[in-house]
Amino acid sequence: GAVVSQxxxxxxxxxxxxxxxxxxxxxxxxxxxxxxRQFPKQSLMLMATSNEGSKATYEQGVEKxxxxxNHASLTLSTLTVTSAHPEDSSFYICxxxxxxxxxxxxxxxxxxxxxxxx
Amino acid sequence: xxxxxxPISMDSYEGQEVNITCSHNNIATNDYITWYQQFPSQGPxxxxxxxxxxxxxxxxxxxxxxxRKSSTLSLxxxxxxxxxxYYCLVGSGDTGTASKLTFGTGTRLQVTL
Numbered sequence: 001g002a003v004v005s006q007x008x009x010x011x012x013x014x015x016x017x018x019x020x021x022x023x024x025x026x027x028x029x030x031x032x033x034x035x036x037r038q039f040p041k042q043s044l045m046l047m048a049t050s051n052e053g054s055k056a057t058y059e060q061g062v063e064k065x066x067x068x069x070n071h072a073s074l075t076l077s078t079l080t081v082t083s084a085h086p087e088d089s090s091f092y093i094c095x096x097x098x099x100x101x102x103x104x105x106x107x108x109x110x111x112x113x114x115x116x117x118x
Numbered sequence: 119x120x121x122x123x124x125p126i127s128m129d130s131y132e133g134q135e136v137n138i139t140c141s142h143n144n145i146a147t148n149d150y151i152t153w154y155q156q157f158p159s160q161g162p163x164x165x166x167x168x169x170x171x172x173x174x175x176x177x178x179x180x181x182x183x184x185x186r187k188s189s190t191l192s193l194x195x196x197x198x199x200x201x202x203x204y205y206c207l208v209g210s211g212d213t214g215t216a217s218k219l220t221f222g223t224g225t226r227l228q229v230t231l
Contacts, residue, residue: 105167107164111160
């Protein structure tokens, strides 16, 4: 099946700094990617929809100025957590669908990025 | 987006069949039902998807009644490695913006010897 890769797998940063997380579709093009956040023992929460060549669409309650999303190409979306604080520590996951796949309704998820803000 | 309800947790012994039922009373006509599996510190992984009746693949079966208001994921002869969280999702087949998935609580399956 299609592969979605995230980088880095984990990152530790100091409070007040910014962190960029990359999400790549390795063998397909994705005009739309999705970013999720997951706290320990909780479900995935959709943060935003990343649209290639246009602005991202954020879910209610998600600060767009804090979580900057850029989808500059059909295979790469980035999430930048700006001025990170300890409460931003979480597991961030991206996903995308392969419109060319036989089962194009299946979503492929990255392996996730564990962010720890100290 | 259709909301889903499933048990918070389930326990099973190795070798048993496990059935996890999900309710989705307001499923739309063009919605598919998809189940994902998630291990700790990993992204969710696709298990099975269906629209109606029964679907079977190499790892699971999915039973969907005629009214499509619920579905049951069946895992035959589970092993310790099947310990994970299982999510039932309902969503459109559109690959664009409408394809965003909303995760419910999931079912935490614990398999023991």
